[in-house]
Amino acid sequence: METITIVLLLLLAVIVSGIASRMIPIPLPVPLFQIALGGLIGMVSGWKVELDPQIFFLLFLPPLLFLDGWRIPREELFKDGKTVVELALGLVILTVVGMGLFIHWMIPAMPLAVAFALAAVVSPTDPIAVSAIAQRVPIPKRMLHILEGESLLNDASGLVCLRFAIAAALTGTFSVYDAALNFLWVAFGGIAIGVGFTWAVARAKNWFSQRYGEDGGAQILVSLLIPFGSYLAAEHLHCSGILAAVAAGLTMGFVEVRGQIEANTRMRRNSVWDVIQFTLNGVIFVLLGEQLPAILANAADTVRLTGHHEPWWLGIYVLAISLGLAGLRFAWVWLSFQLTLFRAGERRKSPNWRIVGAMSFSGVRGAITLAGVLTIPLVMNDGSAFPARDLAIFLAMGVIITSLFVASIGLPWLLRGLEMPDEHGHTPEEDAARIAAAEAAIAAVERAQHSMADGRGDADLYVTSAARIMDLYRQRIEHLENDDDDHRDELLLMKAVERDLRLAALKAERTEIFRRVRRRELGSEAARKIVTELDLMEARYTA
Structure with missing residues (x-):
């Protein structure tokens, strides 16, 4: 009964935080309200949610990563693919290595493997938090697509690095050669399982629907089970369940292009997934806030691990890590833009500093960082406590909150009045598609009219009705064809x-x-x- 009460209270907190964010005129992101409300619940109620790290990973990450891969605009992802890969892979590796060494140098009491794990977990960015921050200041579409693609890939790359860092901390050994081979198996095996699992389920589902009819509820339930199934299958084969969930989402996007489900089912399914995304992200941030009082209460004990006694040293560490992450991201974004201009033959042109700054401020940490840091094991293989786990969780939470505050102030200021390069969009392709669709509709109405009116005494009624519908489509074609x-x-x-x-x-x-x-x-x-x-x-x- 207590577990059910806690779940219901978490859901209620997500709802109340959304209402509070709309009532307060200050443009603060919703995650900050959720963290604050979770902290209030933790102080007042006295209960503390304790989840097994693996269970927490399974509950929250597969559906979120799957949905990101499913809904991301694939054409935009491929269009800026080089920039996305540079940010999602190059920046993650630089962050893990650079920040891992920096954290270990700054806090010698934190083992190097744990420092790398902390660096890996703070490397992924959260586009949902960015969207919440910039909801009153629209983000240029191309920038948003790059951020979405970066987040989709760096979630996977950062969490895979976290997995290797934790393994090194547990075993006490690390081999670059073995890690490289293991990474290939983990990465490509996870991708293959995600693609194959989703494709097989989609084919089987469509086969049954074509022969026995479509059940909308079953279609929705199948889409909910796919990310969990691909994740568990990959983990069972010692591959990356994270990459399997991402690959499953991307594959789902390609499978859905065939349009083999009914429109009503598609709309209902989108609504269900919207609720799931809103709920899971909200619950994660409420859980973050709920655990803050206990972590802050142990701050005095936590700071002793660093060799100090004053709790404010933890704030200095959070600020130092946040500044290090911001500096690395700013430098990498600037370098990435320079490479893009170089490839485009514009060597003398310099990147717009406001655009570079906006991209840098957009590196907000959020749900994935929190979900990842909470998966750090409680104990080592010999049963002893995992070294500096509470310290790593505290620092990761501090980075999340700091990045949210800084971005909520800096990002709207940088985006306001920012002139981005022209985004022509897909107007010609879209117009051509609309014309072709209208012509196909006219042909279908004509065929249906003749078929329905054949041999009937009231055939004129069908002719009149069909003419009205076809006139609407002809007007649409005329507008599109004459649109210069x-x-x-x-x-x-x-x-x-x-x-x-x-x-x-x-x-x-x-x-x-x-x-x-x-x-x-x-x-x-x-x-x-x-x-x-x-x-x-x-x-x-x-x-």
């Missing part, structure tokens, strides 16, 4: 005006439906059906 540069701005303005008018009309329709329900002029079942239709139409114009 001179009329594009006018067309975009017209679309925006039409969108606002349609949204106003839908809002009025929904208000009238609810009014009739309150007056008992309309039944609840009929009202639910009409409101669902209106919601779907509104989703079309707000997507």
Whole structure:
């Protein structure tokens, strides 16, 4: 009963933190409110959640990494693939080595392997925290796509490095040769399992759906089980479950391109995954805050591991690590931009310092860092306590909170009024696709009209209805084909005006439906059906 109460309290805290973030006019990210609320719960209630590290890893990381891989724009990822790889792999390796040595030099009492583990766990960035910070200052699309791709890959690379560092701490030995071979097996084996598992499940699911019909609930449940299945299969074969979950998400994106599920199922599934993402990220930050009081209470004991007695030394260490991470990221981003300009033949051009600064401030640590640091084992292989575990957790939590505070102040300031290079988007390809889709729709309506009206006495009704639908598609084609540069701005303005008018009309329709329900002029079942239709139409114009 106590476990159920704790779970419900965590969920309630996630809801309350979202409400509080909207009530306060200061543009602070939601994770900060969740941490503060979790700390309040920890001080007032006195209970402390203790999860086995492996269970914590299994519960939180597979679905989050899977969803990131599933929803990331693959075209944008490949477009800026070199930049993403430079940030996600090169920067992670530099962070693990550089910050690991720096932390060990700064805190000699922390073993080198544990210092590398701490450096590995603070290397991944969290795009969800960045989006929360910049929700009032829109991030340029290309920058956001680079950050998403970086986060997707550096989650995997950073946590794989964490795995090797913990293994070195447990065994007391580390071989570069053995680690390299093991890394190849762990990495490529995990990717292969994630791809193969997802592809096999998708093929089997589609085969059953085509022959026996589609069950929307089962489709949603299968998508929820895929990340856990790929993760457990990879871990059973001593491969990277993290990379398996990421690969499963990317594969899911390619599988879904075939469009073999019903639209209603797809919308319901997206809603379910939105709730899961919101809940898991929120619970992780609430758990972070909930554990802060106990960690702060032991700060006096923790700081003694470093050879000092004053707790404020822990703050100095957090600040030093945060500054080191920021400096490394700034230097690497600048170098990455220089390489990009060099490859583009613009050797004399210098990177925009505001863009470099914005990319550097975007390196916010969040849920993945917390999930990773909490997986550090409690004991060594001989049963003794894992060295400096509490210190590593404290420093990682301090880095998370510091990066959130700094980014919440600096990132909006840097992004405000920032002029990014022109982003042409995919307007020609999108217009061509819309024209082709409209032409296919016209042909389908014509075929359906003849088939439905064949041999019926009221054939004129089908002809009239089909003509109305086809006229709408022909108007769309005409607008798209005649859309040149001179009329594009006018067309975009017209679309925006039409969108606002349609949204106003839908809002009025929904208000009238609810009014009739309150007056008992309309039944609840009929009202639910009409409101669902209106919601779907509104989703079309707000997507």
